[in-house]
Structure formats: C-alpha cells, structure tokens
Amino acid sequence: MEIHGRWDPEFDRVAELMHDKVTSGDEVGASVYVSIDGEPVVDIWSGWKDKEHSSAWESDTIVNVFSGSKTVTSLAVLMLADRGEVDLHAPVARYWPEFARNGKEGAEVRHLLAHSVGLPAWEPPFDINLALDIPGATARLAAQAPWWKPGTRASYHASSFGHLNGELVRRVSGKSIGQFIADEIAGPLRADFHLGLDDPFSAKVATVYPAPEDGGPRIPKSATAPSDPEDGLAVEREISRRTRLGSFSGQKRDPLALYNSAAWRQAEFGGSTGHANARGLGRIMTVLANNGTSQGVTLLGRDTIAEVFKEQFAGIDSYYMKPIRWGIGYALAPQRNKEKGPLPFLRPGSRTAYWYGTGGALSIADAERGMAISYVMNQCQSGRGSMNGLYYDAIYDAL
Template identity: 40%
Template sequence: MTLIDGRCDDRFGGVREALARSLERDDVGASAAVYLDGEAVVDLWGGHADEARTRPWERDTIVNVWSTTKTMTALCALILADRGELELSAPVARYWPEFAAAGKERVTVAHLLSHTAGLPSWEKPLPTEALYDWEAATSALAAQAPAWEPGTESGYHAFTQGYLVGEVIRRVTGASVGTFFAEQVAGPLGADFHIGLAPEHDHRVAPVIPAPMPTGEGPAMAAARTLLRHYGNPAFGPETANTTAWRRAEVPAAGGHGNARSVAAVQSVLACGGEARGVRLLSEAGCEAVLREQSRGRDRCLGVPLAFGMGYGLNGAETPISPNPRTCFWGGWGGSVVVVDLDARMTVAYTMNRMLGGTLGDDRGIGIVLAAYAALSS
C-alpha cells in the first residue's frame, strides 16, 4: 500500500483509500483535503514531488493548479461585491472605461465571471511573454470586439477570464489580484495559496508533469485539437508552468500555486456562509451570489454542456458533481478540482503534479469527491 501522510477522521477513511489507489495507479504525487463546517477532517498527501520520484511530496509541497485558480479570483470579486465596492450586474466599463471599445459598453462583470463575455482568447497574435505583461494582456482585451453576443452563451475563457476579472479588481481596489488575494483572503485564513509565487517558495514546488501526447483518433486527440483551436494564442504548453517567469507572474485564471489543504481552506469560507475558523470574508447573502445561474447549455469552446454561476460551475444534470443542489465547483487542466457544497457546508479539494485528461478533470479527483460524499451519507 502506498504511504499516505497527514490526518484523516475515521469517518472519511474512504478518502484515504481513494488517494492511495490513485497514487498506486496514476499519480506521482498528490494531496487531498476535506473541510466540513470550516474545519479540516481530511488533510492527506503522498507520493513524490518530481517525475524521477527522488523527492517526497511533503506537507508543504505546492503545485500549479491551473484553472482551479479561477475559484480564488472569483472569490475576490464576490468579496468586493458583498462589500458594495463592485456591482456584478454593472457594465465593466464603469470600472474600466477603456473596456467599452469595440461594442463592449454593455458587457457586465457577471459576463466576465460566467465566461459569456465573448472574449475567450486574444485575437491579436501575442508572444508567450504577454502572459506575464499585465498591461499588454489587458489592453489587448479592452480593444477587442466580442466573438458573440455577450450574455447569450458561454465560451470558456481559459486564460482571459483572469486578466478580465483581475483588471476589474485592480481598478476597484488599486491592488493587483494577487496582492488583494494575499492580503484579504489567504493572509487572514493562513492559507498557503499564491497568485504570483515569490522566489522563497520555489524549493517547495512540485513541477507539473505533462500528460502523454495523444496519438491516433479519439477523445484525447479531439480535446487536444480543441485546446489548440481556441487557446493556441499565445503559444504555451504544460511545461510553461515550470518556468520562473510563469511562477513570478500573476496569471489569475491558471497560475495559482497551492495544495489541496490551501484550496479547501480558502473555499471553505464560501461553503460556510462566509465565515470559517473565526474569519468572516463575506455575508451569507454574498455567498449565495455564486449560485445565480448565468448560463446553461453547450459551451461553445469546450463543446460540453455546462452551467455557470458567478465564477464557478454549477451542480446540475450537465455536471452532477454533488447530491446537493447548492453546490459549485471548478477544476484545473490535467486533474485538480475543488467542490464547494453550501448545503453540506463541505469543501473537497484534490491537487497533483501528473496531468492526465483534458480541461475538465478525470477519475482521480472525482474519486476523492465521491469518497467524501460516501462518508457524509454513512
């Protein structure tokens, strides 16, 4: 049996078993966490932090979690909305006047959060370095016309959502999204999650291990072609996350570094009515905003049926992630995932270094989530 470290309440022993199976079959290194009523009932890790399996995955190992980062950026926007500093139904141009160009004067903040703004990628060819140049990335989006009528359907904004929401946060607060998150969210909660990683943390990073390139025809090849068609500008690959430039930059849709504990610790605030472990970041009403459905249907970029609320995917027939209706979620390229259940007051997170599958996760994280729900119903 694979060695698993950490702690796990007896009731949630199935989560430990699910993580052990994953490490034996598919994972190199990974972590899993479950928070219930704001407290950790599962905090586990195991395997190795490097592909050569020479360095163990430690308690403080962190990894790039790709689009699970989006839940952190969205939470910042929800906090500002709850404080009355940001109106989700307001035009983006109220806060970012330049954004009104090219027919976007009626695009709202909610459109940005729900991937319905019509700006899923950059039309203007950009070098990879533009991902690390905030002004270049945001000004190009401000000048761009929507690819479809905003608000009518979703088209996953894989990278652009972070710059769009992040610039609104910067215009409202005067702080970058990484700074706002560190000072207003991660700091008060004591959570080891970073949007823009300082050099002193580099030694703790488990480099991402890219999934094998698909061969032949099939779902994996189709997913790869979809990624290239919609998100090939700027050019990038999984190995981009292992560069110093990526770690230092604030890439608020895909560049966050953390582990399952830190992901679940932050999102437990949302699951628990805005307060966890004595720290209140939102009101209960502010938390409910995440569940306001903004779109439902086949996503024009990912090609699968999805429902989006305010910055998170919503539980439903399209994506039955939970038995409880008031549940939201999202995951990262290659497998990381977080599920936030406002009914059960439970948050489940899984992070890993070995990427598999496409943009919507795989059986490893789902196995952790299913085991957590099985414990709840036992």
C-alpha cells in the same frame, strides 16, 4: 506508501485510495482536503515532489493548480462586491472606462465572472509572451470587440479570465490580483495559495508533469472539427476554433518546461498560475461552503454567496462543446441528473459551486452540505485516467 495528515474514520477509503495511487505510480504526489461546517475532516498528503523521488511531498508542498486559480480570483471580485465597492450588475466600464469599446459598453461585471462577456481569447496573433505582458495583454482585451453580445451565450474564458478579472480587482482595490489574494484572502485564512511566486524555485514547489497525451490545457477535438453549415452547433465550433488560436490552449510548446519555468510561476495570471496545496485551496473554498466564514474569518455575507448560485447560463459551452451551468464566478453542479459536462462524475446539487484545473485539481463548495473539497497533484491526468472523480466519489460515498 505512508499517508500523512489526518482524517475522520468514515473517510478511510479516501486515504486508502491515495495510498493505492501513489504506490502504483498513478500519482507522483498529491494532497486532499475536506471540510464540513468549517472543520477539517480530511487533510492528507503523500508521495513525491518529483518523479525521481528525490524529495518527499510535505505538509506545505505546493503545486500549480492551473484553472483552480479561477475559484480564488472569483472570490476576490465577490469580496469587493460584498463590500459595496463593485456592483455585479453594473457595467464593467464603470470601474474600467477603457473597456467600453467596440460593443462592450453594456457588458456587466457578472458577465466577466460567468464566461459570457465574449472575450474567450485574444484575436490572433497570440503567444505566451503576449500574455506575460499583463498590462499590454489586458489592454488588448479591453480594445477587442466581443465575439457575441455579452450575456447572450457562454464559452469558457480559459486564458483570458484571469487578465479580465484581475484588472477589475486592480482598478477597484489598487492592488494587483496576486497582492489582493495574499493580503485579503490567503493571509487571513492562513491558506497556502500563491499567485505569483516570489521564489519560483522554492523547495516547497513540486514539479508539475503533463498528462501522458500532451499535458497542456486543451480543447476537445470535437470542438475544433471543420464547421458544417447544417451543424446546429456551427457557431460554437467556430468560437472554439478561434479560441484555440488565441489562447494557451493552442500554443505549441513543451508543457513540462513552460509550467515549471520561472516566468510561469512568477506570473499573476488569475486564471492559471496559482500554486497551492489542498489545504490552502480548501480553506478558501470553505468560505463559500460555510456561510462566508473560514478559519474564524468572515469574507463574504450570505447575500453575496447567494449571487454565486444564480444561474447565468445553461447549455452547450463553446469551449468544451458540453453542457455547463455557469453561476457568478463558478460553474454550478447539475440540478437533477448527472450530465456529460467537463466533470461528468459530479452529482446533482442545488448549491454546489466548483471548478477544476488542467490535469485534475479540484475546488468544490457544496453549500447545501456545508462541505468544501479540494485535491491537488503534480502528475496531470486526463480523460479516463483522471483520478479526481475517484476521490470525489470516495468522499461522497462516505457521507
């Protein structure tokens, strides 16, 4: 299988890996992008948009990156902070008055970005149609009591993050989160990232396939086990249980049909429905890795970037029941040793911000090395079958 694009010779192994995985069928189609000091050193793609091999993966092919979308939504909020339009330490209610209800009066903007605001899901009943009504679903979150005192613990806001931060962007900028990204991030950076596709069945869009197990965003079984009063993590397990009932993670549906539907692709879920290729996502993450600048365009100042790496929480995240360090808008790599977190292959780094999407999409900024990494694919993977760690290791081994 031919590998398209270009890469510097020291990254030959990355291209070989893609060749092997597409040829074997482990990958259907995929793209990888790496920049160092703002310059691309890997920009490759290969494979197919569909399992029938009726359409080749092209330079401009895009696919749903699921929670990789959160890295772009976080950048939008950080840009408003950089402009002085948002104070990360101010109450959310300063910009969104209706949010100051049921114990959230003191909840700060940074809590929204650090998954610590206490609204990891909707109170049941919940279904996907509720979330698709973005104004109504967002109003429900604003009225909801937090599940803990904001800022005191963290649990990944898998489904609600986009609604919460998207509304903040709308209140401050007057634009929907999808429009803000199009006008002020993707457009200036010439980045193929789209939140809310105008043409949901464009020939550019690859079919996304669930992982062999079930393919949907999910909570580990250990996180939803029955609570034991003697269990030191009983509170975390209960949060996970409630989250499952009130988010995409616990919904019974056909993931192949849902994630390729017009409704999903057109929705502006700032945490879930972004469609991109690795180059588009990578050009955006280069902003964090390259002192705020990508493609010759400066979107953030260094002081704002420094805020990203200020730890907001470190410990067991209730959603994953695994250790995570949350900064402002991004998870942070372990500082000293590898950890059994959501991406256990991550190497320690003092200034590495990251997140990933269901099935394996990666979005990483290693500001210490000036390096951004992105990987997207249309065959979702999970557990030991995930290939994101293989690409990650091949990239770091080449340095």
